[in-house]
Amino acid sequence: MQITLRLLKEIKLFWRLFALGICLMILSGIMVQVAPLIVQETIDTVLTPVSKGAPLDTGRLLTQLGLFIGLTIIGNSISYGSVRILMHVANKVGEALRNRAYDVMQRLPISYFDDKPAGKISSRIVNDTETLRSQFYGTMLSNIIINLLWVVIIYAVLIYLNVWLGLSLMLLIPVFILWQKYYSHQTEAAMTSFYEAQSELNSQVNEAMNGASIIQLFGQEEAMATQFDQTAERMLASDLKMTKVESTISWSLVELFKRIVLSLILAVVGYFFLGGSLGISAGLIFSYINYTERLFNALGMLVRLLPNMQRSLATGKRVYELLDQPLESDSDRQLVVEKGEVVFEHVSFAYKEGHDVLKDINITAKQGQTIALVGHTGSGKSSIMNLLFRFYDPQKGRILIDGQSIADFNRESVRAEMGIVLQDPYLFTGTIASNVAMDDQNMSDETILSALEKVGASDMIARLEKGIHEPVVEKGNAFSSGERQLIAFARTLASDPKILILDEATSHIDTETEEVIQKAMDVVKEGRTTFIIAHRLSTIQNADQILLLHEGQIVERGTHHELLALGGRYADMHRMQQKV
CATH class of the missing domain: 3.40.50.300 (P-loop containing nucleotide triphosphate hydrolases)
Structure with a gap:
């Protein structure tokens, strides 16, 4: 949590742009998520009467169709603008972090470099700050915010449509929280191993380049290549484990769980509808299914995004380890040398x-x-x-x-x-x-x-x-x-x-x-x-x-x-x- 707060504080230099991007994202989220209600109204007030022999109200159909398309286009356009703004903020924050890390590196005492491989230090300044820029600030942060926003809006709409259905689906929240924790537990060790191996690869490449002549003179090409392959294999194995966990727990099970819940909703609605004890329109059934599926998509995306956020936090921790290194205390007094004794x-x-x-x-x-x-x-x-x-x-x-x-x-x-x-x-x-x-x-x-x-x-x-x-x-x-x-x-x-x-x-x-x-x-x-x-x-x-x-x-x-x-x-x- 401490690293998360520190990373979020980095945005304060560009908070106006960030606030604008979030406001636009909220506006676009409301538009996109409210649009299906227009479809529901069209089904119930225009199409359903036609099935019962009433004439088609073409004017109303076109009006509602135009309203739906307009909301969708405007909402997605605003979403595009918000993403552009947030990506610009991400680039600026990433640049500021990278510059600070380089500045700190130059001001560190010489003793700091006595036992630090150059490749690992350069990895902190270049690779890790780039990971924070592209993942934490550029993708994860905006995607997590928009999916959290969608979850809130969808629950609000569902409760508006049917209080009991909305409250019942809130039981999904603790299920997905436990799901996410289990997912994180399964990928945490692999993530740590992946980034450690990546850092080692940087050091090995740096060492091989600087010592190329010595390596060739002593015939160490094969030994260095073997060492590189072993580290690369460890990195690949970690990546494959994360991919396996993600494809199994995140995608497959979420989809299976979603289909089961949708089937239960249809079964309950169908049972009471056929029994004559539930008066429900076709448009309302459409909204139940549509919003439930959207809810699962948003929650499932959060399950996948939060571990990647943790990966970014691990990267942020390494960057702050460099930024937090104690700098040498220095005086403001300027030494004037005249003789040089x-x-x-x-x-x-x-x-x-x-x-x-x-x-x-x-x-x-x-x-x-x-x-x-x-x-x-x-x-x-x-x-x-x-x-x-x-x-x-x-x-x-x-x-x-x-x-x-x-x-x-x-x-x-x-x-x-x-x-x-x-x-x-x-x-x-x-x-x-x-x-x-x-x-x-x-x-x-x-x-x-x-x-x-x-x-x-x-x-x-x-x-x-x-x-x-x-x-x-x-x-x-x-x-x-x-x-x-x-x-x-x-x-x-x-x-x-x-x-x-x-x-x-x-x-x-x-x-x-x-x-x-x-x-x-x-x-x-x-x-x-x-x-x-x-x-x-x-x-x-x-x-x-x-x-x-x-x-x-x-x-x-x-x-x-x-x-x-x-x-x-x-x-x-x-x-x-x-x-x-």
Whole structure:
């Protein structure tokens, strides 16, 4: 019930249109359901007298026929308009939900994505919101409302025609409620299994696409296909079970039950009519049969619709699980960076409570200095950068930029004066220019080209037919790893950050290209605070300070020559790399 109320509250942004659609639906329902009363009157007042020898009243027949056709046409036309309006509302609500879900996804803390498959998250934003739009708001809600409306109108007409018949048929309501509950019980597990399998399929497709080269290199195509087939079969089995239950309980039994009740009505009416104890016209018998059949159709439709509504509620629950995720609290204060001096004061951090990955880290980086972080995998190098970017906040200590604690400022403003080049650069669909400018409309082609030239990408641009406007698709797979890295370097340089982070930035680049970039970096780093995370010690020999991390602690610090003279872990790493 709580999910239902929340989903209904989403309509409040468009309540005027929704109210108009409902009003039109009520009006059309009254017209369509009252129309058979005209047929009853025609049978009793025009056709029945003819069977007894009276002349046919053609004028009255045509009038009533025209009234019946007019009511039917106008009622159905109004119904069409109401459906169009309600579908428009459904589209707007679905769009609003999808946009909110995407916005929340972008504002979630990085920790949320640590153990969440990308396919399942995208399924919430795209598939589940679309299901709510098409089923809950688009079809189910309007159909349930109109069928409930018809049930009320039909009962009112039946009671008007015959109080006892109308009250007797009200006994159908508890029967159909129990029927619906049984139907829901039979399909609930299958529905849950169906949507879980659908979500898994999305994740598997996403994984197969992103890891296509690895899958083929290790010959895992058959294993992945088998896993996909198993999930698809589970999804199919769930769907078949729902279809079987629906075809048996919903359609067949409703029809059988309807025929039995109609037969009972005809039998009772016929018995008393033939016995002479019941005065009833042919038109009235027509109305009894017609409205009883309509009542069963409406109740039967509700039996089928309500479980589908529950399916939508399960979808809504998953969407709200995403929407209700706690967002990171953020300050409205904007951090202003002038020098780019960075200080870590006694910083300790754990991704999971009780498992510290950083322990009492102290770093001072002056303006224009280059700080290198080295150490084996898992030593804490990337965690330090995650804290600097405020992807996470430390449990102990604080981080200062220009003497200001970054925890007191808006995250976006903290990152605004930082540039980063990752080990595996990500390029967006567009062009080389759009990837360098990051859609900054004020950045000219000359600035973009200059940034590319500084990182040594002149030859790459010269050989491309469209130059900096060469298309980039599928994360830049048409370019070599080194070329993608050069574009990522240019992107960072063009943004002209006060603080520069190079995270294993030269690990995928050949020695010749590395030398070109290293020369460009020496120029670009002037006046900037630069952090370099590197395994290749050859790239950090000129760093102002090298910090060697081991199990989350800084165990050695100094310049390249100072650490070699120390003869510790750094010297051992250097010696091993020299041998290689």
